[in-house]
Each structure stands twice: as structure tokens, then as C-alpha cells.
Amino acid sequence: MVSTLAMSPQSQGLRLGPIQVYAGLILLLGLSMLMSLTLGYKIYSLDQVWMALFAHDGSEVAVVIAGLRLPRALIAPLAGAALGMAGVMVQTLSRNRIASPDTLGLNAGASLAVVVASIMFGVQSLAGLSLAAAFGAFVTAIVVFGVAASAGGLSPLKIVLVGVTFASLSHAFVEVLLTSNEAQLQQLLFWLSGAFVDRPIALFYNGLPVVIIGAVIGIALSRALDALQADDSTAAGLGVPLAAVRGLAFVAVALLTGAAVSMAGPVAFVGLVVPHAARRLVGLRHIHQLPAAALFGAVYATLADVAARFVIYPVEAPVGAITAVVGAIVLLVLLMRRAA
Amino acid sequence: MSTLAVTAPAGRRFGIGAIVLIIVGLFVLLTLAAIAFGSTWIPLETVANVILGGGEKTEKLVVWQLRMPRVMAAAIAGAAISFSGYLLQRITRNELASPGVLGVVDGAALGVVLFLAIFSNESNALTVSVAWQPLAAAIGALTAISLVFILSGRQSSSAIRLLLFGIAIAAVAKALTTVFMLVGPVYQAAQAARWLAGAVNAISWSEIQIMAICLVPTVLVALWLAKDLPPADLDDVSSRSIGLNLPVYRIAVFFVAAVLTSIAVAFVGGVGFLGLIAPHLARLLVGRSRFAGILTSCLLGAMMLIGADLLVRVVFTPLEVPAGTVTAIVGAPYFLFLLMRKDKTNG
Amino acid sequence: MADLVPSRIEVRDLTLMYGHDTVLDALNLPIPRGKVTVLAGPNGCGKSTLLRAIRRLHTGQKGQILLDGIDIASLGAKDLARQIGLLAQNPSAPPDMTVEELVRLGRYPHQAMLQPWSEKDGVAVNRAMDGTGVTGLKHRRIGSLSGGQLQRAWIAMVLAQETDVICLDEPVNHLDMAHQLDCLDLVSKLNKEDGRTIVLVLHDLNLAARYADQLVFVHEGHVRALGQPEELMKPELLAEVFEVDAAIMTDPVHGRPICIPRGRAKAAVKELA
Numbered sequence: 001m002v003s004t005l006a007m008s009p010q011s012q013g014l015r016l017g018p019i020q021v022y023a024g025l026i027l028l029l030g031l032s033m034l035m036s037l038t039l040g041y042k043i044y045s046l047d048q049v050w051m052a053l054f055a056h057d058g059s060e061v062a063v064v065i066a067g068l069r070l071p072r073a074l075i076a077p078l079a080g081a082a083l084g085m086a087g088v089m090v091q092t093l094s095r096n097r098i099a100s101p102d103t104l105g106l107n108a109g110a111s112l113a114v115v116v117a118s119i120m121f122g123v124q125s126l127a128g129l130s131l132a133a134a135f136g137a138f139v140t141a142i143v144v145f146g147v148a149a150s151a152g153g154l155s156p157l158k159i160v161l162v163g164v165t166f167a168s169l170s171h172a173f174v175e176v177l178l179t180s181n182e183a184q185l186q187q188l189l190f191w192l193s194g195a196f197v198d199r200p201i202a203l204f205y206n207g208l209p210v211v212i213i214g215a216v217i218g219i220a221l222s223r224a225l226d227a228l229q230a231d232d233s234t235a236a237g238l239g240v241p242l243a244a245v246r247g248l249a250f251v252a253v254a255l256l257t258g259a260a261v262s263m264a265g266p267v268a269f270v271g272l273v274v275p276h277a278a279r280r281l282v283g284l285r286h287i288h289q290l291p292a293a294a295l296f297g298a299v300y301a302t303l304a305d306v307a308a309r310f311v312i313y314p315v316e317a318p319v320g321a322i323t324a325v326v327g328a329i330v331l332l333v334l335l336m337r338r339a340a
Numbered sequence: 341m342s343t344l345a346v347t348a349p350a351g352r353r354f355g356i357g358a359i360v361l362i363i364v365g366l367f368v369l370l371t372l373a374a375i376a377f378g379s380t381w382i383p384l385e386t387v388a389n390v391i392l393g394g395g396e397k398t399e400k401l402v403v404w405q406l407r408m409p410r411v412m413a414a415a416i417a418g419a420a421i422s423f424s425g426y427l428l429q430r431i432t433r434n435e436l437a438s439p440g441v442l443g444v445v446d447g448a449a450l451g452v453v454l455f456l457a458i459f460s461n462e463s464n465a466l467t468v469s470v471a472w473q474p475l476a477a478a479i480g481a482l483t484a485i486s487l488v489f490i491l492s493g494r495q496s497s498s499a500i501r502l503l504l505f506g507i508a509i510a511a512v513a514k515a516l517t518t519v520f521m522l523v524g525p526v527y528q529a530a531q532a533a534r535w536l537a538g539a540v541n542a543i544s545w546s547e548i549q550i551m552a553i554c555l556v557p558t559v560l561v562a563l564w565l566a567k568d569l570p571p572a573d574l575d576d577v578s579s580r581s582i583g584l585n586l587p588v589y590r591i592a593v594f595f596v597a598a599v600l601t602s603i604a605v606a607f608v609g610g611v612g613f614l615g616l617i618a619p620h621l622a623r624l625l626v627g628r629s630r631f632a633g634i635l636t637s638c639l640l641g642a643m644m645l646i647g648a649d650l651l652v653r654v655v656f657t658p659l660e661v662p663a664g665t666v667t668a669i670v671g672a673p674y675f676l677f678l679l680m681r682k683d684k685t686n687g
Numbered sequence: 688m689a690d691l692v693p694s695r696i697e698v699r700d701l702t703l704m705y706g707h708d709t710v711l712d713a714l715n716l717p718i719p720r721g722k723v724t725v726l727a728g729p730n731g732c733g734k735s736t737l738l739r740a741i742r743r744l745h746t747g748q749k750g751q752i753l754l755d756g757i758d759i760a761s762l763g764a765k766d767l768a769r770q771i772g773l774l775a776q777n778p779s780a781p782p783d784m785t786v787e788e789l790v791r792l793g794r795y796p797h798q799a800m801l802q803p804w805s806e807k808d809g810v811a812v813n814r815a816m817d818g819t820g821v822t823g824l825k826h827r828r829i830g831s832l833s834g835g836q837l838q839r840a841w842i843a844m845v846l847a848q849e850t851d852v853i854c855l856d857e858p859v860n861h862l863d864m865a866h867q868l869d870c871l872d873l874v875s876k877l878n879k880e881d882g883r884t885i886v887l888v889l890h891d892l893n894l895a896a897r898y899a900d901q902l903v904f905v906h907e908g909h910v911r912a913l914g915q916p917e918e919l920m921k922p923e924l925l926a927e928v929f930e931v932d933a934a935i936m937t938d939p940v941h942g943r944p945i946c947i948p949r950g951r952a953k954a955a956v957k958e959l960a
Contacts, residue, residue: 095781098504164507165616168440169671172613178533193518220800227795229784233775236744238795238848239768268511284784285791317519324515331508332491335501 018288021281025295029077032302036073037065040309041316071201076305076319077298078204079196079260080270082211084297085218086256087271088278088289089249092225093145098331100272101137101257105166107266109140110258111192112170114265119177130206133265134258140166141254194267194320196305207259214256215294221249222286229284267320269327270297276334356626360636363625367639371415374650375407382407413543414649415642416551417604418614422641423562424600425615426622426634430569431593438616439601441503442594443484443510448605450513451480453520453532474547474606478554481602484509489591502594547607554603562596565589566634613671614641644670695720695852695884696741696771701750703733703740710736712908713750718852718901723878723885725899727892729929734888734905735776738854741886742773754852768796772850776857776888778841782830786821786840787812789829793847815846819873835866842873852884853877860890867891871898892929893945896920897938904928920944926952 037049044061052065087100101107113136117123144166224245227235236242274297282288308319376382382399390403421439428437455476492505521532618641626632648666694717703711710733718724726734740748743759752759759767780789794808816822819839829837838858845853859867875898878885889895895902896916903913906928912919925933925946933946
């Protein structure tokens with residue numbers, strides 16, 4: 001039962017209080033967003049950015065910054081925040097630090113919904129695809145979680161297996177649908193690995209309220225989620241209504257993941273990595289874990305998005321590939337250190 | 341000491357034997373039907389005739405060059421993957437384990453994509469024979485599984501840890517695959533996507549030969565290991581106390597299962613889902629006996645893939661829907677049904 | 688409808704079934720106020736289930752459980768959690784949770800959803816940690832604690848709930864001797880100093896006899912006997928309930944009865960079911 005997480009016998013008191021952590025993260029976020037606006041295929045200077053955003057002079061620079069970079073600079077952090085918070089809740093609900101919206105198959109389910117909507121129903125509008133994504137995430141959340149929890153109880157192995165199998169199932173369908181429509185193949189492929197690029201700013205405005213609702217539900221549940229980290233008997237003994245809390249948290253996870261996928265496609269592993277960092281920074285109380293995960297997720301996604309522009313310069317790499325590689329490495333490190 | 345034979349009372353043994361025989365019979369029938377059906381229907385007697393050496397030239401051509409290869413490939417690959425699934429489910433004592441979860445399939449995909457990327461010239465034609473593609477897939481698959489085992493080190497004897505390492509490696513492989521598919525020309529992406537979806541249509545006899553050659557020693561090793569599989573209900577500690585060197589044994593079983601999957605997947609693409617379903621059905625039909633279980637799993641897996649391919653040819657022509665679709669479509673509701681039942685295994 | 692000074696808790700005709708098995712069968716049990724009641728019995732007799740039922744953790748239980756004359760079925764979850772605290776058997780929490788975070792969980796029943804952490808909560812938590820001697824460990828992660836320290840941390844969590852009744856389900860099973868005594872002495876102190884009503888499930892009969900004010904033998908879903916330890920620790924009763932042939936002596940140090948098992952009891956003359 002003892003793990004490396006607890007190995008250090010000394011007082012591991014938080015060296016930084018939560019307020020300092022938040023301040024630091026907000027600062028980082030601001031910096032990242034600035035980087036997102038200035039860096040890219042062409043590098044712009046700060047006053048160019050300023051002019052473009054506030055002077056509306058219609059120059060090429062303005063078009064690029066306002067039309068292309070600004071949406072990304074807003075969508076990336078929002079999606080990152082949403083996935084971070086969803087990740088926290090998924091890990092608490094499944095009592096498993098390796099669980100995340102992706103390993104539960106939520107991302108895959110959302111992608112499947114988008115591909116189905118696009119190829120089989122010819123949905124082209126952004127709003128339609130976003131809705132499909134949210135719907136897909138929602139349905140998958142219900143199916144995977146509900147099914148994994150039903151027979152025999154929610155063991156970590158079961159959850160992982162259910163999620164992985166469901167994900168490969170979804171992928172199988174997606175591959176198949178893609179082969180039937182090769183014209184859209186490349187475009188869909190890019191989107192399917194998660195990307196913040198080429199997204200209209202409307203998506204940000206659509207996603208924002210959903211993310212806020214999900215976040216509010218999460219924060220409202222924070223004390224109950226704290227108690228859920230202990231075993232069921234203890235939580236029930238404290239008066240926590242287990243089923244209701246799980247159901248509501250579910251809804252929140254589905255909303256957050258759905259919103260993120262609808263904005264950016266399935267960005268891999270953000271929901272896995274971010275909660276670990278959040279816990280290291282602010283401890284296990286959800287009233288802090290959630291905001292910290294939101295901020296950290298926002299920073300992480302934005303920085304990954306910036307990196308995506310340079311990794312195979314001048315071509316743009318899908319940001320999901322970067323988060324997948326980083327996330328996988330983190331996962332591997334966590335596993336090898338038995339920290340999870 | 342355990343033996344491969346069924347240690348059940350004689351009456352039960354007879355029952356199982358009868359079931360196995362029935363399945364063998366069905367398998368033969370299905371094979372013949374699969375050869376018979378297609379864009380042109382060849383009557384069964386003609387098929388039998390051709391197999392036995394006679395028949396007209398055109399018939400011979402169709403049977404031996406077009407139909408047989410696909411059917412054989414489907415049979416062999418289906419059987420290999422099912423065997424792998426059987427091993428995995430027994431060694432993890434969890435009926436949700438399947439070959440697709442160890443990152444093998446994703447590694448193979450990466451291998452294929454890299455192969456296409458490296459060996460294409462400017463006009464998007466392959467500079468080497470496409471016959472090398474399976475090798476690339478196999479290398480990719482084996483690299484993935486080796487990474488999983490090397491990185492997991494001592495933890496590899498724990499099922500869930502291994503799965504998690506598999507997820508991580510698979511994620512990296514998938515990400516890289518996507519990047520390469522995007523960076524290269526559309527042709528490559530399309531080709532790779534088709535492979536990923538799982539199809540048996542492009543198989544040639546030489547490929548089948550290679551598959552068979554690789555499989556024979558692997559299957560032999562697998563059978564030798566299988567005789568020591570702990571009874572399905574025995575937990576780790578008890579198994580150890582009956583003399584099984586569990587960690588080493590487990591790693592060996594995982595590895596062999598991965599190799600089986602690699603070989604199959606290298607030639608026919610992503611049909612991993614069979615490895616989940618076939619062993620279940622086998623257990624439903626013949627219970628827990630080892631030998632019957634393995635044989636039945638393989639037969640059922642072969643039948644499923646043959647059947648899927650047949651369905652594709654008959655129902656979906658002239659579309660070339662990959663056989664992987666069908667298995668996925670069938671797999672989905674089955675999977676859900678499976679999980680909703682009362683869980684009898686160690687969850 | 689209160690009788691003269693009724694028991695703190697009164698269990699009436701409690702029946703509980705798991706599927707077709709009747710685990711508790713029309714069980715009646717008074718739990719006296721301010722005393723330590725220990726439930727003892729052989730494996731599978733239903734003592735843990737009884738404890739959990741008192742805490743209303745099982746659905747489908749029939750019968751009544753009255754807390755100060757009020758049926759607990761009519762109380763809300765948080766309300767009940769403010770009155771009866773439970774330390775579950777083999778509780779678990781993430782190993783990187785700090786002791787303070789664990790103890791804080793105990794304040795859950797006292798907090799409304801959007802109510803911020805109040806001074807009252809802080810005081811309760813500190814008092815609980817002091818009472819169990821874990822204040823010095825409060826920033827330590829529970830995964831790094833020894834068995835005895837960990838158990839004290841869990842008891843602190845239950846204490847932070849500030850309930851008058853505390854139920855503990857086999858709290859000392861996995862502890863070594865010294866820590867068993869530490870733990871039970873602590874529980875005893877809570878009873879003597881704060882006047883809390885304690886309901887304990889214990890496996891070890893001698894420990895049960897030593898710490899109980901009211902000892903209860905649970906057998907096959909019934910209360911077979913209840914009373915002072917001296918009344919219950921009799922060879923015939925032990926043979927019947929525990930199937931053990933034992934000699935009873937009085938512990939010279941504490942003056943409580945102890946049993947020394949000789950071997951298995953001959954099968955009691957009972958109808959085979």
C-alpha cells in the first residue's frame with residue numbers, strides 16, 4: 001500500500017500556498033497567450049499584436065493575428081482548462097490516477113460522433129460538429145462508466161480495460177468511415193488528432209458557457225469529491241450521497257470533455273497529465289485541485305499549441321500529437337516510478 | 341501436474357468432443373462457402389473438385405488465386421489472434437483482455453506508415469515491392485511490445501501495469517502515425533488507413549507462406565506454455581505455491597501472445613477485436629478445458645474472420661469494406677452485453 | 688414514547704437479507720447511552736452488518752432503528768452523519784493525502800455545499816487531531832505512516848465529525864499488540880472523558896471483555912446474549928456461540944474475565960438445520 005508518493009517522511013507541507021500557485025499560473029498563462037499571438041510561421045512583435053487587436057487597420061498582420069492567432073490563443077487555454085478539470089474528476093471518481101477522459105474512451109467516442117456526423121450525415125457546420133462531439137462524449141461517458149461500474153464493481157483494471165477497448169472500438173469505426181471517404185481523409189485526420197488551428201472564434205464563444213457550467217458543477221461538488229477519495233463505506237458514513245454525486249460529476253465530465261472535443265478535437269492525455277501536476281502544486285482538496293488543474297491545463301495546452309507550430313516547421317503539426325507524446329512520456333515515468 | 345487433456349468425467353468429455361467436432365465441421369463448411377461465394381458463384385461440388393485436383397482452368401484460377409488466399413489468410417490470422425486473446429485472458433484472469441490493448445496493433449500501424457513514407461518516391465509510387473510491408477508491420481509491432489516490456493521492467497508481471505504501459509506506447513505510436521500520415525501524400529494516408537481498418541484482400545500465397553512459417557514455431561511455443569496456464573480461478577499466491585514461476589512465466593506468455601498478434605496483424609491489419617470475442621464464445625461452448633478451449637477459440641476466430649470477409653464480399657460489393665468493420669460492428673454490442681453481465685472474474 | 692432514560696440507540700426487529708440469505712433476523716438490541724457496547728461473535732454472524740445497519744449503510748433493511756426515540760429512517764443523510772460516526776473496516780484513502788486533509792473529511796456533514804470553511808470547522812479538526820495525538824503528523828502523507836499512526840488518523844477523522852455516537856468496525860484487526868491497546872485505550876478515553884456512546888465490533892474476545900461495558904454476542908443474525916462481560920463469559924455460552932471449549936478466569940490486572948481456549952467444543956446439542 002505504500003507507494004513512492006508517500007515515501008518522503010519529512011513534512012511535505014505545501015511550500016507554496018494556493019494563492020501563490022494561482023498567481024504564478026495566471027502569470028504563466030498570460031505569457032503563454034502572448035507567445036501564442038506573437039510566435040508562429042511568422043513572428044510578430046508585441047506592438048504589432050497590439051495594433052492588430054485594437055486598431056483594426058485591416059492590414060495583413062491584423063488579419064493573421066485577429067483571424068488566425070486570436071482564436072487559437074483563446075481556444076487552446078479553454079480546451080486545456082476543460083480537459084484538466086475533467087481529468088481531476090475522472091481520476092477521483094475512478095479512484096485511479098491513470099484514468100483520464102481519453103483512457104476512458106471519451107475522446108474516442110466524441111471523435112466517432114464527429115466522423116459519423118460528418119461522413120454519414122453530411123454535417124458540415126461547425127455548430128453541428130461541435131454538438132456531435134459533445135453528444136459523443138456524453139454518451140460514451142454514460143456507457144463506459146456505467147458499464148464498468150455495474151457488474152462486479154469499479155476496479156481500476158476494469159476501468160482501463162473498458163476504456164481502452166471502447167476506444168479501440170471507436171477507432172475501428174473511425175478508420176473504417178475514413179476509408180470510405182478518402183476525400184475528407186486528410187482534413188478529418190488532422191482534426192482527429194486534436195488541433196487548435198483553423199478554428200473560428202465562434203467555437204470559443206460556444207464552448208465557454210458549457211465549460212463554465214461544468215466547472216461550476218465540479219466546484220459545487222468539491223467537498224463530496226474529497227470524501228469520495230476514501231472508500232465507499234467511509235464516504236457513505238459521512239453522509240455523502242454516492243450515487244447522486246457520481247451522477248452529477250459524470251455530467252460535469254461529459255460537458256467539459258464534450259466542449260473540449262468540440263472545440264479542438266480529441267487532444268490526447270491532457271486530462272491525464274494535468275491533474276498530477278495540480279495535485280503536486282495544491283494538494284488533494286478539490287476546491288483547489290479544480291482551479292489549479294484549469295489554470296495548468298490552460299498553460300499546458302497553449303504552450304503545446306505554440307510548440308506545434310515549430311516542431312516540424314514550416315508545416316504545422318497537430319497539437320494532439322505533441323500532447324500525446326508528452327503525455328505518454330509522463331505516463332511512462334509515473335508508471336516506472338510506481339507513483340500511480 | 342496439468343495436462344492438456346480434459347480432466348472431466350467421461351460423459352462430459354464426450355459432450356465437449358462432440359461440440360468440437362461440430363465446430364470443425366462448421367469451419368469446413370464455412371471455408372467452402374467462402375470459396376464458393378464471390379463475384380461469381382462457384383458451386384460447392386466444383387470447389388471440392390478443384391481442391392481435390394480437378395476442375396477447369398478458370399475455376400482453378402478463381403479458387404486458387406483469388407479465393408483461397410483470402411480465406412486461408414483470414415483463417416490463419418483469425419486463429420492466431422484468437423489464440424493470443426485466449427492466452428491473454430487466461431493469464432490476466434480477465435475476460436476483457438485482448439491483443440489490441442498491448443500496443444501491438446498501433447506499433448504495427450506505425451511500421452506500415454513509416455514503410456510507406458520511407459520507400460515512396462516523388463510520384464508516390466513504392467520503390468520497393470509491397471511484399472515488404474508485412475515485415476515493416478511486424479517490426480513495428482515487435483518494437484512496440486519490446487518497449488512495453490523493457491520499460492515496465494519488473495512490473496510486467498502485473499496485468500494492469502502492463503496494460504498501462506501498453507496504452508502509453510500505443511499513444512505515442514498513434515500520434516507518430518498520424519503525424520506521418522499527415523506529412524506525407526494523401527495516397528499514403530489512404531493506404532495506411534485501409535490497412536488499419538483491417539483487410540485480407542491483398543494477400544498473396546507467398547505472404548501466406550511467410551505467415552505460416554512464422555506462426556509454426558510461435559504456436560508450438562505457445563502450446564508448450566499453455567499447458568502450464570493456471571486454472572482460471574486460482575489467484576497469484578496459490579499459483580505460486582504450486583510451483584509456477586509466475587513473473588517469468590507471465591512475461592513469456594504476454595510476449596508470445598504479442599508475437600502471435602504481430603504476425604497476424606502484419607498481414608491483415610487491425611483485426612484485434614477478434615481476440616476478445618473468440619475466447620469468450622469458446623468458453624461458453626466448451627467450458628474451461630484447455631485443449632478444447634484453445635482449439636475452439638482458434639476455429640471460432642478463423643470462422644469469424646472468414647465470415648466477416650465473406651460478408652464484405654457478398655453484401656457490400658463492389659465496395660471494399662474492410663473486414664475489420666464487420667468485426668467491429670459485431671463486436672460493439674457484444675462488448676456491451678459482455679460487460680453488463682454479472683462479473684464472474686476478478687474484476 | 689420514551690421509556691425511562693431509554694437507550695441512546697434502540698434496534699428493533701431488524702431484518703436484513705442479502706439475496707436469499709437472512710443475515711440479520713428480527714434482531715433487537717438496546718445500546719445504552721454513554722457506554723461502550725461491544726459486538727462479538729464468530730465469523731459471518733452478522734456483527735459487522737449490524738453495525739453498518741445501525742449507521743444505515745444498507746438498503747432494504749426492515750425494522751426500526753431508533754436514535755433517542757426517533758426512527759433514523761426519517762433523518763437526512765447529513766443529519767444522521769452528525770449524530771453517528773463510523774470508522775469502517777479497512778478504510779482506504781489515497782496514500783498521498785495528508786493527515787490534515789483526511790481529518791478534514793470528517794467535517795463534511797457539517798458543511799452546506801457552498802459554505803466556506805469556518806472557524807468552527809478548524810477548531811473541530813484541531814481538537815480531533817489533538818485528542819488522538821496526531822497533530823504533529825498533520826502534514827505527513829498517510830501512506831508514510833505506521834499502522835498505529837494511520838489508525839489514529841482515521842479515528843481523528845471520525846472525531847472531527849463531532850458525533851455523540853461512534854461506531855468502529857474491527858478497528859484493531861491488523862495492528863500489533865501495542866497499537867491495539869493504544870487504539871482501544873484511546874476509544875475508552877473518548878468514552879470516559881467525553882461521555883460518547885461507543886459501539887465496537889471486535890474479533891478478539893478477551894479484548895472485547897476487557898473494554899466492554901455491555902457485551903453482546905451475535906450469533907447467526909440474532910442477539911444471543913447481552914449484558915456485562917462477567918455474565919456472558921461462561922463456558923456453555925462460549926461453546927454454543929463460538930464453538931470453543933474454554934476455561935474462564937479473571938484477569939488479575941484488570942479484573943475482567945478472560946477465556947483460555949482448550950480446543951473445539953463438542954457439537955452443542957442442537958437441531959441440525
